[in-house]
Amino acid sequence: MKQTAHSYRADRHVAASEVVGDRLISVSWQGRVSAYSLTTGKTLWTGPVGxxxxxxxTVSAIASPVVSAGQGVVYFFSPTGELSGLDLHSGEQVWRGHVDMGEPGPSFRDAPQILLYEDVLVAQNRxxxxxxxxRIGG
Incomplete structure (x- = not known):
């Protein structure tokens, strides 16, 4: 197995990140998301997370991003129920959604999670x- 080392200039205050295939997807607390190539070490795109x-x-952060390889979309989920889907290759927003999380309780809140089953998003919080x-496209 060949090892390579690449350095990435990333915001030191990362809100969420995930390795997906040959990419590192990283979200800053300022709401910017970047995709880095683990093969070349280059920044592929940067833009708003949506x-x-x-x-x-605060106690809660956003969920770690997940990718639907079939749709070519990376998804994000906030503790307030907002969902965003960005094109994996360009970073362009291709989908938005929202789920009603109800009123936040006074106690410690669980971190939100987002998972994929085929192309179905499964979101969990509180x-x-x-x-x-x-529905992506058409």
């Missing part, structure tokens, strides 16, 4: 689970 970011000093099938 969801309202919580304050960096003891609620939602499934959505985003």
């Amino acid at each position: 969801i309202r970011m919580p304050d960096s000093d 003891g609620r689970i939602f499934s959505l099938l985003p």
Whole structure:
């Protein structure tokens, strides 16, 4: 196995990140998302994440991003129920959604999660689970 080393100039205050295939997807607390190539070390694109970011000093962060390889979309989920889908190759927003999370409770909140089952999004936060099938394009 060949090892390579690449350095990435990333915001030191990362809100969420995930390795997806040969890419590192990283979201800053300022709501900017960047995709980096793990093969070349280059920044592939940078742009707005498409969801309202919580304050960096709050208990909850956004969910780690997930990718639908079949649709070529990377998805993001906020603690307030906002969802955003960005084109994996360009960073352009191709989908938006929202799920009703109800009123936040006074106690510690669980971190939101977003998962994929085929192309179906499964979002979980505050003891609620939602499934959505985003319509991309047409």
